[in-house]
Amino acid sequence: MFKGLGQMGDMAKMMKAAKDMQTKMADLQNDLETMTVVGESGAGLVRATATAKGELKGLEIDPSIFDPNEKEVVEDLILAAIKDAQQKAAERSQQEMSRLTESLGLPADMKLPF
Template sequence: MLKGLGAMGDMAKMMKAAKEMQAKMGELQERLETITVTGEAGAGLVRVTATAKGELKALEIDPSLFKPEEKEVVEDLILAAVKDALARAQAKGAEEMQALVGELGLPADFKLPF
């Protein structure tokens, strides 16, 4: 269809590819909002759930931790679980981004702006 247009045909192909990539990035951003990961600390006594975009969704604390003398321990476990959940969210987001890069036929080391 665009044969014989030279650079114009190449530009049209590039624009089409850019639009396709933009649409797929939008889909990925929506999907990252629905993917959840759970971080935990203290062998599961504290659990935090977050989306792959890093939005915290839930916090679960085992009732056995509710002792006044354990306050600092609980605070440390909550912090550790939050950090674990956010690290898992970031890893999952990167994994999904790499899948998109592969799907688009881009080089594996290509970095998208998100």
């Protein structure tokens, strides 16, 4: 008569697991805002610092590259450093997401909504 009650327990476990996952994902989002990566170009002459979410936070330029005749080179180095930082941010974010999904027992390559 009460055969289906066992499935209610499974549903409660699933709901709890979903809530735990939601909490861990929110925590990860907050962590990604504070994790930083550094992109470089010109053998470190230009360094761009970004959060793991890709938000640019800082830019360091070695003064030795400031030559008015080399303006385009400097601009290219700046763009290259920013792109490198953004790429590293995307990779770091993916690494952290993979670690989260694995800890939850999900496939590492599962795409979650961010």
